[in-house]
Amino acid sequence: MMMELKARNNEELLRKIDENLEPGVVEVYINLRPTREIVVRILKRAPTVKVIGCPPSLYPKVSRKVITALDRIGIKLIPVKHPRGRPRKYDDGTMAKVKRMLRNGKSLKEISRELGIPLRTLYYMVNGK
DSSP states (O other): OEEEEOOSSHHHHHHHHHHHOOTTOOEEEESSOOOHHHHHHHHHHOTTOOEEEEOTTTGGGSOHHHHHHHHHTTOEEEEOOOOOSSOOSSOHHHHHHHHHHHHTTOOHHHHHHHHTOOHHHHHHHHHTO
């Protein structure tokens, strides 16, 4: 079971760990640099944790002592790249279908009607803007 904890600062993250982290969790992602205090709090609330993830930009800033201590007790600290921004509404399969229909000579208007995708969105998808 993976749990994602995001906060603006360490105090907020510590509060969220206390309030939301469940004992059976095996993987935790935090959006802040894992300090000793944060790691200890995570392990107190969820002793079953085996993996702690953090953003790749913060991973090099994590104390060597924290990484070594986690290593000794069999817990991995890994950089995890999380997608940013708004999630895509149309997946790669839909995009492939649109391209296939275009190759078969369908107009964007016909594709729009057939797939229920707004014409303006299709123009955006095809032109890659």
